[in-house]
Amino acid sequence: MARTETIVAAATPPGRGGIGIVRISGPRTPEFAITLLGQLPSPRVATFGRFLDAKQEPIDAGLALYFPAPLSYTGEHVLELQGHAGPVVVDALIARVVELGGRRALPGEFTQRAFLNDKLDLTQAEAIGDLVEAGSRAAMRSLQGEFSVMVKGLTEAVIELRTYVEAAIDFPEEEIDFLADRALAERLQAVRDLFDVMEQSARQGRLLREGMTVVIAGRPNAGKSSLLNRLAGYDAAIVTALPGTTRDVLRERIDIDGMPLHVLDTAGLRTALDVVEEEGIRRAQAEMLRADRVLFVIDAQQDPAGHAYQDERERLPADVAVTLVFNKCDVAVGVPCADTGAGPPRLTLSAHTGQGIDTLRAHLKSCMGYHALDGGTVSARSRHLEALARARAHVEEAARQLSERRAGELVAEELRTAQQDLGEITGEFTTEDLLGRIFSGFCVGK
Numbered sequence: 001m002a003r004t005e006t007i008v009a010a011a012t013p014p015g016r017g018g019i020g021i022v023r024i025s026g027p028r029t030p031e032f033a034i035t036l037l038g039q040l041p042s043p044r045v046a047t048f049g050r051f052l053d054a055k056q057e058p059i060d061a062g063l064a065l066y067f068p069a070p071l072s073y074t075g076e077h078v079l080e081l082q083g084h085a086g087p088v089v090v091d092a093l094i095a096r097v098v099e100l101g102g103r104r105a106l107p108g109e110f111t112q113r114a115f116l117n118d119k120l121d122l123t124q125a126e127a128i129g130d131l132v133e134a135g136s137r138a139a140m141r142s143l144q145g146e147f148s149v150m151v152k153g154l155t156e157a158v159i160e161l162r163t164y165v166e167a168a169i170d171f172p173e174e175e176i177d178f179l180a181d182r183a184l185a186e187r188l189q190a191v192r193d194l195f196d197v198m199e200q201s202a203r204q205g206r207l208l209r210e211g212m213t214v215v216i217a218g219r220p221n222a223g224k225s226s227l228l229n230r231l232a233g234y235d236a237a238i239v240t241a242l243p244g245t246t247r248d249v250l251r252e253r254i255d256i257d258g259m260p261l262h263v264l265d266t267a268g269l270r271t272a273l274d275v276v277e278e279e280g281i282r283r284a285q286a287e288m289l290r291a292d293r294v295l296f297v298i299d300a301q302q303d304p305a306g307h308a309y310q311d312e313r314e315r316l317p318a319d320v321a322v323t324l325v326f327n328k329c330d331v332a333v334g335v336p337c338a339d340t341g342a343g344p345p346r347l348t349l350s351a352h353t354g355q356g357i358d359t360l361r362a363h364l365k366s367c368m369g370y371h372a373l374d375g376g377t378v379s380a381r382s383r384h385l386e387a388l389a390r391a392r393a394h395v396e397e398a399a400r401q402l403s404e405r406r407a408g409e410l411v412a413e414e415l416r417t418a419q420q421d422l423g424e425i426t427g428e429f430t431t432e433d434l435l436g437r438i439f440s441g442f443c444v445g446k
């Protein structure tokens with residue numbers, strides 16, 4: 001395929017949205033830019049302009065970005081026109097470029113050119129494809145499988161409890177003793193614990209969809225910025241041997257096997273030397289409050305016992321999940337403390353050489369609720385969460401009836417209703433009415 005052609009395509013999905021981006025790549029890009037905009041925008045500077053048709057009438061107005069070769073995504077001259085989203089405007093712009101001598105791009109052609117121009121290697125090009133195509137879908141499916149297995153487990157536990165209570169009712173003379181039995185209270189507590197686990201899992205469903213926020217924190221010079229760079233795969237943050245290099249919060253969006261992760265690098269935690277550093281530390285602490293997980297980085301060479309964490313612990317948010325990351329294992333003598341089971345999970349790695357980074361990725365993945373389980377078809381939608389909440393309320397009511405009134409019939413009735421609510425999730429007790437509601441949410445032709 002001749003790469004002398006200049007190609008054009010919409011870079012944003014079709015339909016209405018905030019902005020619509022048309023991307024042009026190839027040798028004739030500068031010429032097209034001058035015709036379309038009346039001028040060649042300065043390289044890499046967002047320039048406001050009108051996008052003109054053949055009669056010099058504006059098709060749209062917006063921002064133009066010009067990336068001269070080779071400093072562009074494809075390695076060729078690239079022009080991006082950011083206009084108003086809407087199929088008509090975007091199509092008119094593409095048609096105008098075709099009129100000028102451009103050609104509509106084939107699927108993946110921009111990335112293919114990036115590869116041919118040595119901008120990406122093949123695995124990177126493939127990774128882009130995987131990310132767009134399938135990454136998060138596969139991840140979601142695995143979570144869905146786990147979710148349905150859990151619903152079934154919970155339903156069985158409720159049924160077992162209910163059977164136990166109903167058996168007690170069948171022997172009225174022994175009913176009171178039965179209901180006072182500690183074993184029953186324990187079973188009921190086990191079911192409530194299962195509800196806690198389910199709620200946790202539903203929260204993980206949110207993490208998978210929206211992405212988990214991970215804050216990298218620790219003492220200055222521990223290697224926090226180096227770790228961010230290693231995870232991001234490029235030098236996003238400045239790294240120097242000077243403690244106190246990072247002052248502001250730096251955010252990177254990272255994907256692990258298609259799962260989104262928001263990673264924040266922060267200023268090192270210590271007694272600030274000046275007001276800028278003080279503000280940086282204040283911001284670091286504010287971000288930790290909002291984090292789903294804190295990666296507390298420790299310099300394993302200087303501090304193999306992790307004293308920094310012990311000292312800093314009480315200033316960390318009380319309920320945030322923490323992972324201790326012992327960094328610089330390439331130079332640390334002796335292996336820092338292993339995971340003891342008590343306290344936060346510990347990992348040993350080197351941001352410098354990359355050793356242990358795969359384990360960190362796997363750890364983050366498991367924190368997000370990714371498991372290799374597959375097979376179920378239930379996903380954590382709001383319908384499921386509502387049914388779960390209703391079921392839980394009935395179990396709580398059953399617990400109250402048991403402890404306050406020892407009323408076997410009422411306990412059994414609450415459990416029966418809870419079981420029915422859970423059955424709605426898996427479809428066991430789904431009424432016509434509910435089916436109608438569910439399928440009306442699908443689009444025509446699906």
Ligand SMILES: Nc1nc2c(ncn2[C@@H]2O[C@H](COP(=O)(O)OP(=O)(O)OP(=O)(O)O)[C@@H](O)[C@H]2O)c(=O)[nH]1
Binds near residue numbers: 220349
């Ligand atoms: N040997 C070795 N050096 C490392 C490693 N990670 C970071 N360093 C070095 O440690 C120093 C500090 O690294 P940074 O990543 O800037 O540390 P930081 O925690 O972001 O520091 P502040 O921004 O000052 O809080 C630099 O000289 C890095 O090259 C590692 O895994 N091994």
Ligand SMILES: [Mg+2]
Binds near residue numbers: 224225226238246265
């Ligand atoms: Mg830093």
